[in-house]
Amino acid sequence: MRHAAAGAPHPGASGGRGTSLRRSPRARGAVPPAGRDGGGRRLAHVRLRAWASAPTGAVGRAARVLGPWGGAAGRGLGGSRGAGYRGEHSRQLSRAATVARAVGARPGGRSMRGWFGLVALAGLGAAPMRAAAPAAPPVPAPFHAATPMPLQEAAESIVGGAEGWGAIAWSLDRDRPLFAIRANDVFVPASNNKVFSTIWALAVLGPTYRFPTDLLRTGPVVDGVLRGDVVLRGSGDPTLGYPFVGHDPLDDLRPMAVALRRLGVREVAGSVMADATIFDSLRFGPRWPGDTGNGVSPYAPRVSGLAFHRNLVRLDLRVAAGRVVVETFPRWPELPVRVEAGVGGGGARATRRPDDDTIRVLGGVGRRGLHRYLVGVARPELLAVAALRQALEEAGIAVRGPLRAGPAPPGAVLVHRHWSAPLATMVPFCNRESDNFFAEHLWKATAARVLGQGSYTRGGVAAAIFFARSAGVPFGQLYQADGSGLSAFNHVSPYAILRALRFADRAPWGPTFHASLAVGGAREGTLRHLFRQPPARGNLHAKTGYIRGVRSLSGYVTARNGERIAFAFLYNGPATSGARAAQERLGMLLATYDGR
Template identity: 55%
Template sequence: MKHVDLLRALGLAFVFSGSAGAGTAQEAAPPLQAQAEEIIARTSGDWSVVAWSITQEEPLFYINGSTPLVPASNNKIFTAIWALDELGPDYRFETDLLTVGPIEDGVLQGDVIIRGSGDPSFGYPPHFKGGVFVEDPMTPLRKMAEGLAAEGVRVVAGGVVGDPTIFDAILVGPSWPNDTGAGAAQYAPRVSGLPFQRNMVWVEVTAPDNGDPPLVQLDPPVEAIPVVGNLQLGGGRALAVREPNQDTIRVRGSVNGRGPHRFGVGVADPALLTADALRHALVEAGIEVRGGARIGETPEGAKVVHRHVSIPVAMMIPLLSRHSDNFFAEHLWKAAAASAIGVGSYPRGGPASALHFIAKAHVPAGQLYQFDGSGLSNYSRASAHALVQALVYADHQLYSELWHDALAVAGERGGTLARLYRNTPAEGNLHAKTGYIRGVRTLSGYVTAKNGELIAFSFLYNGGNTGGARGAQEELGVLLAEYLSVERSVDPSGDAGDPLR
């Protein structure tokens, strides 16, 4: 890839982005500049918009391309590419069962430890993403219990320790939206180095036949998660909630029928959930555990008894790209940070990812900063230029086919673009990552023009009219899909007016 040519051409195009028609007679504007400016002018707000022909290595339009805006879930583009670069498509997370102390007459004279590496697929609920996760979430923990029993252990004199220290202790991303409930919401659970079952528990409510008050239990039936029920029989609705700064789940309201009625709630301390779920699996397997579940670090000399390996990263990328799964995005981002700098850290991960893309994809300094992996944080910033640089870079990597296939496809079921671009030349062609949080609407990806050119694009909008922005982004996508190239006249030296050199 000719990185210098890309920077020069986009820098030249920048001359035309200050205002419509700002170029000189010697400097021809990119061919779709005027049409793109007209489209976005109808929606007030802040725009950063770039389209780049990968085939011709030339810009098609460039409007405020170097202006960093809130990217929302377009942030996941950087996360996915960083994970593919740093971890690799074939990388598999490891979750270990370890023992501390000798085994004497079937009694382990110490603790059992479960140590994580941030595997978001560990015990993942199969009904969330059909076709990938087919096992009961407890299956990997039951296999660990079988492994411990095979060592001759019938009693654990200590307790079960969960070790999440591959990641830092910050479990919620900076400035996540209020409706995440600080990790209580299903769409944005907390982030841990020792995740399990999407870091959620299921609250099941059943109404007995004899008219007694409804029964409340957890799935899995862990003891470390406090639950308080205040339910009645009858009409209305029931809720299971956890306040942002509390660990107790409160169930209130009323239920009709026997049920069970199920409510998913993100837990306050995912590693404690994992450790207690393992404790339940051990007891279920006939192993007595005399201590409780707690959080701690793995001591030196601990013996690995069983190792669970995850599905490969290649199978996880579509979950954060096509399905925009925040849970996978956050864990893959922190895992990439752990690989790069030794710990999965929100404060240290942002600079590490920025340096990665500056070095690898030649993203201009100051045009990318990730405060989290998903884009839920409205502190994160990226320019359309930075996103296009990353997209062009990914297209030239060995994992290019995997990456393209992982993105949502316009008009196709099973992704975030299912309802967009229908009955247009972009349908079944444009494939991209969507993004939305309050006041933000973004779309970045690829489309093939009528003449066969592969185009990388990024349409970022911050403002109060996200509905209008969505319509404008559809128009821009169709504009690119319908494009037939013409003779371009771009200064080959790229020296004049280049702000990026």
């Protein structure tokens, strides 16, 4: 990681079967009849259409309208800062369900035209309008095959009756479809959602973008004492203090301690504050799978505008003097850790209830050696400032005040700025390794650039607008409830993925995106056990997706005749093992295509 002194210039500013909306509205989340939800409330898109007819505004303002939609969702984005996790996220789930119905209810239908009117009236980040609105650009149209598709019969024979299936393949060189199966229907995409997250980030932030993390002070230095607070302000960097092999996480923070020492600081009279307000206060996406524990599991930790060490606290357990001793990294004595584990035996584990800060150590701890565990913390920004305090203390700077979270006060002075590695180095974590933590932070950081703050609900709206305008994704065929694809509220059509892949292929950063995908039969990545045989081996590059009841695969492959092909295969249903085999056969069909 790179560091810069204060004031240095920015180096790179730049489910289950039948999730298609054709199914039962009440069973599958489509819009119920008469434009009302199950409780009889007017749907959100009706309000958006009414707002879009107003003479002034901007999409940023439109996104803020989302907070008051419907019933319990009308208490603002995330509730009060003191709201409990359970209440906060139940409100979020209600909002996400409403927005999902609004943005993606009727693929290609009239209910989506209000959305496009909103875009035409305002434009992302546009100033309030003072004159009549210009003529609206054409509404992105759903897929329609004007000519016969050469591989249609072969593809249909692979997927059988197409129950639960959606798929499309497209020649990038001839700009024509090769086959399409329910290409306009929407499905839960699982981690294929990361295709949109990373393309959005590359398009908006740019591959050379670096995340800044700032150290600020709020008071004067008098006789070696900082009479105020130090503030660590984040921008959503997922790599700060990341536990890379051979990397000491504190190395990202130690230059900050050095910068304070150069100011003559030997003591901080106030607090170490965490400013994570670049993101909203919601720590995880709506309706994440139960095995994530809503941010407890290391494979899907909570999300924060100030992240450190993957938002995981490390617990080192050992037996000393006949009892279990626990040490944490970073040092965080305020963190409540309850040791309920016995000495001897095995099966020790560390966990936390989703709505509680307390970490519990259970089972039995062996008498020999060190036992190490990682647990997602409830408030990640406090983990970051606990690490900063440790770095300060190691540098000989005493901290007298407590750890706190909140926005940096006006007038806070920049002491040091840490720069992350370029965004281009992070995208492979999302696509090749399917890392949920990276995907969530990149997605929210992109939303923050567009909207001013990273937000789950408003981010999904902004992403849908972006892909409609830039890639021609039809409204109603894309809704992102999160950045990783863990949420069951995500929905996307095969055609929407195809449009995004085609857009990326033509973008100047397209090679960066292409190189971030997993490669068939390679030693690393999520395709290491798939496409091991030529001509797909080493040729097919794709993003995988899997949660219970979902299998997805999308990417690029070069046909036998040299033709470049983009594809998207989505399956929602119980037969995921069979779907995996069918997707591999579809990929081989494209790799062996000879152009006839």
